[in-house]
Amino acid sequence: MDFFTTALLLLVGAGGGVAFANVLRKRSGQTDARRESTLLLERIEKVFKVVMAEGYFSEIYNYQDQKKILYVLNDPKKAMIIAKSKVLVGFDFAKVRFRTDENGAKILAIESFPEPEVLSIDTDYKFYDIQAGYLNHFHSEDYTKILDDAKQAMNERALQSDLPKIANNQIQYMMYQLAGSMGWQLQLPDAEQRQLDALKAQTERELDSTKRLPPGQ
Known part of the structure; x- marks a missing residue:
């Protein structure tokens, strides 16, 4: 098996793994929600x-x-x-x-x-x-x-x-x-x-x- 065939198989496998992980995440109700806050001190x-x-x-x-x-x-x-x-x-x-x-x-x-x-x-x-x-x-x-x-x-x-x-x-x-x-x-x-x-x-x-x-x- 040459290098390009091996690389292609790795990419396909990685893509399938990501897709499978996304399916599991959606089924488990998990989200990637992010919350950010900024605190500004005006005066003391x-x-x-x-x-x-x-x-x-x-x-x-x-x-x-x-x-x-x-x-x-x-x-x-x-x-x-x-x-x-x-x-x-x-x-x-x-x-x-x-x-x-x-x-x-x-x-x-x-x-x-x-x-x-x-x-x-x-x-x-x-x-x-x-x-x-x-x-x-x-x-x-x-x-x-x-x-x-x-x-x-x-x-x-x-x-x-x-x-x-x-x-x-x-x-x-x-x-x-x-x-x-x-x-x-x-x-x-x-x-x-x-x-x-x-x-x-x-x-x-x-x-x-x-x-x-x-x-x-």
Whole structure:
């Protein structure tokens, strides 16, 4: 058998092997899908934000868009989204304005304290009942807008809940305890000081009632 005959047989055999491997791959359901991602770091910022309350929310968001064909016939598209979110509420301490006593006394006076804000929303979205119109189809920007609107609705719902109040109470009491542990006296603006005094009184009552409970309860 000469060289060319041998080479021809090798090529035919290799081709048959590749074809057979492709058949087996298709039958086994394997694909050659490739995924690539590129991470771009835009900037790093130093922040002093403290999480004081955490809440979990579920939201059913209905999206509907009406489009008229030839200004006569309606061609709606709609979708239902179920969003489950973990919301963290806290404070940006860069916005706190304070001063110390001019006479050297250990008094920390808070002149201005920021409102609690949503620091992050971690949301899991699931789309259900997606119905496109005959000509009114869904596009990538539609899904982006739906997710943005759903996240904004979750942000507003979190701010309307008890999370901001809980975060306020937490931060005031934490600062009070921290200042006291270092021998400092904390002074808050009038409204916040009244809230802190009420919280301290409530805490003392709860501790007192706990001490009065019989052993084992």
